Amino acid sequence: MTDIKITITDRDGVAHEIDAPTDMNMNLMEVVRSYELAPEGTIGICGGMAMCASCQCYVESDHVLPEMSDDEQAMLAEAFHVEDNSRLGCQLHIHPEMDGLRVTLAPEE
Amino acid sequence: MIKTDILIIGAGPTGLFTVFEAGLLKLKCHLIDALPQPGGQCSEIYPKKPIYDIPAFPEVLAGDLVDNLMKQIEPFQPGFTLGERAQTIDKQEDGSFIVTTNKGTKHHAPVVAIAGGLGSFEPRKPPIPNIASYEDIGVEYIIRDPELYRDKKVIIAGGGDSALDWSIFLADVASEVTLVHRRNEFRGALDSVEKVQELKNQGRIKLITPAEVVDVLGDAHVSGVTIKQGEDTFNEPCDHFIPLFGLAPKLGPIGDWGLEIEKNAIKVDNSLDYQTNIPGIYAIGDVNTYPGKLKLILCGFHEATLMCQSAYQRIFPDKRYVMKYTTVGGVTGFDGTKKEAPKAVVKAID
Numbered sequence: 216m217t218d219i220k221i222t223i224t225d226r227d228g229v230a231h232e233i234d235a236p237t238d239m240n241m242n243l244m245e246v247v248r249s250y251e252l253a254p255e256g257t258i259g260i261c262g263g264m265a266m267c268a269s270c271q272c273y274v275e276s277d278h279v280l281p282e283m284s285d286d287e288q289a290m291l292a293e294a295f296h297v298e299d300n301s302r303l304g305c306q307l308h309i310h311p312e313m314d315g316l317r318v319t320l321a322p323e324e
Numbered sequence: 325m326i327k328t329d330i331l332i333i334g335a336g337p338t339g340l341f342t343v344f345e346a347g348l349l350k351l352k353c354h355l356i357d358a359l360p361q362p363g364g365q366c367s368e369i370y371p372k373k374p375i376y377d378i379p380a381f382p383e384v385l386a387g388d389l390v391d392n393l394m395k396q397i398e399p400f401q402p403g404f405t406l407g408e409r410a411q412t413i414d415k416q417e418d419g420s421f422i423v424t425t426n427k428g429t430k431h432h433a434p435v436v437a438i439a440g441g442l443g444s445f446e447p448r449k450p451p452i453p454n455i456a457s458y459e460d461i462g463v464e465y466i467i468r469d470p471e472l473y474r475d476k477k478v479i480i481a482g483g484g485d486s487a488l489d490w491s492i493f494l495a496d497v498a499s500e501v502t503l504v505h506r507r508n509e510f511r512g513a514l515d516s517v518e519k520v521q522e523l524k525n526q527g528r529i530k531l532i533t534p535a536e537v538v539d540v541l542g543d544a545h546v547s548g549v550t551i552k553q554g555e556d557t558f559n560e561p562c563d564h565f566i567p568l569f570g571l572a573p574k575l576g577p578i579g580d581w582g583l584e585i586e587k588n589a590i591k592v593d594n595s596l597d598y599q600t601n602i603p604g605i606y607a608i609g610d611v612n613t614y615p616g617k618l619k620l621i622l623c624g625f626h627e628a629t630l631m632c633q634s635a636y637q638r639i640f641p642d643k644r645y646v647m648k649y650t651t652v653g654g655v656t657g658f659d660g661t662k663k664e665a666p667k668a669v670v671k672a673i674d
Contacts, residue, residue: 256587260442260573262619266369267572292483292511293570295451324451324572 219314223272225252226320235309243318244270244304257323263305268294270304271321278316280307296321326403328354330635331423331433333410333578336364338609338624339439340393345632347400348655349645354403354431356410356423358444358576363390365441377622389621399657405429409444411577419604426577435604435635438583438590439624440611442573450481450567455540462546463565473498473564479549481537482568483507488516490568495528502530502560504537504551532560540565581605589613597634598627604638606631 218234221243225231235246244259247270261267265286271294274280280302283291287306291297301321307313330346332339335357343353359368363386371387378384384392408425413436415421420434447465449455455463467473467490478498480491483505489512491503503520510517523529532551539550541559548561575588583600584591590607592598594614598606608631609624617623636645654664 254587256589260588262442264370289484289511292507292509293448295448295569297506322451324448 219309219311219316221246221309221313221315222317223247223250223252224275224317224319226322235313237309237311239309241309242305243272243307243309246309247304247320253320258320259305261305265290265303265306268303268321268324271296271301272304272318273298273321274300274302275317275319276315278313280313295324325422326354326405326429326431328352328403328431328433329639330354330435330437330632331356331421331431332437332439333357333423334364334439334441334609334611335359335362335404335406336439336441336609336624337366337389337393337621338441338628339364339437340390340397341625342437342439342608342628342632343397343400343402344393345629346635347397347658348648348650348653349632349636351632351636351639352402352658353400354405354433356405356408356425356431358407358409360407362394362404362406363387366390368445375621377620379622399655399659399661399663401658405431409576413581413605415602415604421604434639435606437628437631437635438578438600438605438607438611439609439628440575440578440607442610443578443588444574444576445571446574446576447567448569448572450537450569452538452540455567458540458542458546458565461544462542462563463540463567465567467566470494470497475499476563477561478502478564478566479504479537479560479562480566480568481505482570483510483512484568484570485512485516486570487568488512488520490566491529492516492519492523495523500530500562501528502532502562504532504535506534506536508533537565537567575611578611583607586613589617594627598631599634606635 217238221235222232233250258270260269268290287303329351330353332342332355335355346353366386367390373386374383408427410423411426412424421436423431474497476498477500479502480487481504494501524531535551535553537549538552541548548559549565550559590612592607592612598608600607608627610619656662
């Protein structure tokens with residue numbers, strides 16, 4: 216399998232079911248950028264180093280995702296609009312087990 | 325007044341390499357950076373992270389890359405204004421520019437190269453609707469002078485190192501310190517977390533968790549904040565509210581310089597020389613944008629190289645310069661050093 220289906224709800228509340236490649240070493244933030252689901256300059260500002268929380272998203276499905284690193288936890292401890300199901304898209308690498316994942320982009324800070 | 329040929333705003337890898345390329349053209353450079361040391365993000369945020377896409381370096385630590393760049397530009401004796409942020413720019417009648425920092429240091433140059441990367445790191449402001457109207461009248465995002473808080477009631481918000489450290493420090497200065505954090509867990513250094521716990525046990529710090537400040541109260545000065553804890557909302561009086569949520573990259577004052585901005589980056593003419601819409605001001609590296617832009621250090625190096633050729637023509641419109649390879653022309657520093665390939669020995673055989 217090289218592509219999986221992911222549903223991403225953008226900041227306007229519109230749900231997009233997209234194909235995400237599992238063989239390109241992409242993370243969720245990069246997928247959002249590649250499909251232009253958020254304006255450039257508003258997501259992945261730090262380049263994907265868990266430094267800005269601009270790619271924060273809420274995980275709506277019950278997929279088992281990789282545990283948070285210290286960097287991700289630290290960033291989410293200081294970010295705004297954080298919920299119990301918040302994750303940083305840049306820290307979620309697209310993996311076959313994520314097939315059917317549903318996420319919603321958090322509001323812009 | 326500091327005078328130079330090219331004034332570089334931002335001392336990250338792109339800004340530093342600009343010094344080398346300018347030096348080959350006999351142009352002097354001076355760099356301004358808000359951070360206290362050169363290297364930009366590489367030094368400040370990830371000095372120990374390896375970078376794998378620098379040509380000829382299969383792997384190099386970001387901090388080592390900066391060290392090497394500093395060594396490479398040493399012969400060109402750049403000047404540095406560190407720990408100050410470029411605040412304003414004034415175009416002079418002769419087309420040159422005066423850039424003044426937030427601390428009032430003035431710099432004069434015919435060419436300005438903005439190599440500001442992601443921008444300057446500004447305090448992250450919580451999404452409290454009326455907070456902006458209380459800035460500097462009781463809301464401060466950075467503690468500049470702790471004496472401001474002596475014998476005052478202070479509420480700090482945040483859960484990281486700075487929120488913990490300042491809570492500990494101000495416990496000895498303020499009349500009352502309250503720390504509000506969204507979670508029960510704190511992500512700071514263990515020592516600091518334990519110290520806050522100790523101060524809380526002694527009744528010297530009041531802890532409100534898990535909770536958030538949702539409103540600021542007051543008139544001519546802050547008089548309190550509204551705190552939401554679970555389903556409850558209550559007011560807590562204070563003289564100062566200090567949200568400490570770390571730093572986030574922002575374009576900063578450069579965004580007000582009249583430059584054409586697109587997607588939080590400075591638009592440049594990439595078909596020619598990375599010049600902005602204001603002649604004489606260039607933008608290179610991660611801070612610029614153009615069709616097909618890639619935010620990579622190696623692209624910043626390329627942009628710096630082309631920009632310097634254009635800057636030379638702007639400074640010396642009547643001179644012709646022919647690009648030379650360092651293997652041919654060597655490197656002659658402003659400090660009198662010269663590096664060049666050894667000359668071939670020509671000797672007749674009897």
